[in-house]
Amino acid sequence: MKFGEHLRKALIKNYSYYYISYDDLKHQLKKTLKDNDYEWTNKFEEEFLASLEGELDKVYSFTKIKNTEVNRRIKDAEKYVYEVVNALQNPSNGQVPQEQDFEDLEEELSDIIADVHDLAKFTRLNYTGFQKIVKKHDKTTKFTLKPIFQVRLNAKPFFKDNYDNLIVKLSKLYDLVRTRGNPIKGDSSAGGSQQNFVRQTTKYWVHPDNITELKLIILKHLPVLVFNADKEFEPEDSAITSIYFDNKDMDLYYGRLRKDEGAEAIRLRWYGGMKSDQIFVERKTHREDWTGEKSVKARFALKEKKVNSFLSGEFTAKQAFEKMRKDGKKSPQEIENLERLAKEVQYRVLKDKFRPVMRSFYNRTAFQLPGDARVRISLDTELTMVREDDFDGHDRTNGNWRRTDIGIDYPFPQLSDSEACRFPYAVLEVKLQTQMGQEPPAWVRDLVTSHLVEAVPKYSKFIHGGASLLTDYVNLLPFWFPQMDVDIRKPRIQQEYGILRHNQQRGKTSSSSGGELDEEELVDSGDYSSFTGVHFSNDTNPLEADLENDENTPLLYPSSYSNNNDSPVSDFFVNLYAKFLHYFNDDRTFTVKPGTNFNLNDTFKNKIPKGKKICVPIRIEPKVYFAAERTFLSWLSIGMILGATATTLLTYGNKSSLTASIGFFITALFTMAYSTYKYIWRTLVIREKKVVEYGDKFGPNMICFFIAAATFTTFLFRFIEM
16 A cells, blocks of 8 residues: 555544645645656755755744643543542542542543544654655755655654653553542563563554554553552653673574573563663573463573672672671572572573673563562564674673673664664563453453454564574574565554544444444554465464364355455355365464465575574473384384285285286384384484474375285286186
8 A cells, every 4th residue: 555545534523624735745746747857956956945844843832831741631630530539548538539430530541542542643653754754855856855754853853742641641640540549550660579470472463553552452451560550650660671691603593482491581680771780680481381380581680790700600690699698588498499409590691601692682571460460461663683792803802791882872873783783673562461261351352353463473572682693603593584675564453443532432432333434534544455465373372272173264265266256156165165174274383475486495495694594482292203113103003914815815816816916015114114114214203393294195105006006916826817
């Protein structure tokens, strides 16, 4: 879809006069070029730049006004919310707030949330419009305007407005209203008092166009997790930085990529800016399901000034916990476990010569009920991976445990593209701690099946950073790596899902029962009809598991099927085959874009750097080896039966039976030899976790052929003898 058409469909009706006049600017470009034999002069350049300046002033001024209006509405709402809550807790003159008061406040806050959503959408669309028109100008006129106009944009940075502060305020107010003045209280720590984490986690990518809307949807169900409610929110509060360790052989990278049993990731993490004094040393350990254990993240805290000496072995694990023992704030067992962890991490760093190789930086917005970890949702934005290694002879850390030439100044303009990978999407993590058989909340299920997110199972910041920045030192890449140029935006699945005002909700309810959609609903549908992306659904999503048997679930059609045939007979058989696939398809099947080759290295060979391969993690359990062995023994038993049949015919039969015995003997030899080869081959590829077709289409058919040939030859010779 062309941007001009997308802009017309996506714009907000009430803001329509304040958007960039994209079509007018494009028409000005084309008309000026056409009227002057496609020659562009300095005069035309000045006129076009003046038109751009006028559009920028219009957008910037409107954004400032709306920002002021939204902030004023939030301030007024905050005043009213606290008045009602205080009156509820301390009633005076017999006046107690009624349920209608809270409903009115909730409606007002919902409208403010819609305003924030509309404003974020407005700025995003306009910024994209300016980028598009400048790119079109540079391409058609051969004049370079982009760097010049970028300076003008930076002088009026309407697109740099950060809505996190507003979202935190709205979350607090909405939580007060939703709980009727009794918000849930508890430990809001992100891990400071928690040492081990065992959760069911699913990961999703979120397009920048959908980030603010996603946050606003979540805050209606879960409050933003604020670690210090008494302190005014600052952008630095959401910053999280991690330093990942590995060696030049990238052992930890390969282990995490292949999902080897016991594969570890070692990192140092801190929250906030570079002045943070508390550094968490973390170790993540992957456990296969067949072990009966869960993957776990364990960590302990160190003072920043002690990190270098700890990594060098001068500062021992025992010394690290001396003060903790004296304070007596933790039990001896807890301290012993932490000390054991510290010793193991220190030993591995020294033994395997691990060093800092990569940094990940992002701003995290976490949503969770304080003290309740059953549902925790985090959204990481402005994700950037930065090199910290010295593999090319340049020690970027200068002997320190982290480089000091950068901080949290995203987008790190001082770094080149070879030094930093600025990830184009936000990363959503849904972490659940539910009891066996208990389903996630309905709103979580609606969220993860909406158009706002794209599921990417097993996505890892460490793996993506290693594949992007250290390509010369790795030859295996993650399965999502060659698909980074795919547009993950999707058409709106449910028209009524998203941020809506109360009057819009009523309108949509009536339209769903036979009414017509109004004009605003039509232009705000968010239709991306040109979406042709590949879905990364190569693993079972626990949040969507029970959708597979829903009678409304679309059928899985053959990959070669295209609905261009109007023949009812053809449609009948295609639908019959589709139903067969639907009911007998294994829910763990790797499903990608229809028509995609099973071997991803062949499918994306044009997008993979030379000499590199895609690694698709294969889950191998011990019972797989036993299954291969049982199959081998079954083949051997068939071979022995065929051999016994051949011996019987040879011993007790006549001349015709001799021919049959030779045929059955050859079949028995083939069966035993082929099954031995197949068993050895299967064992080797299972051990190496290769993505191959483990099923056997050749062997059984050949056995049937040999038996049929032997039987036919016997009858043939018997017929000739007669």
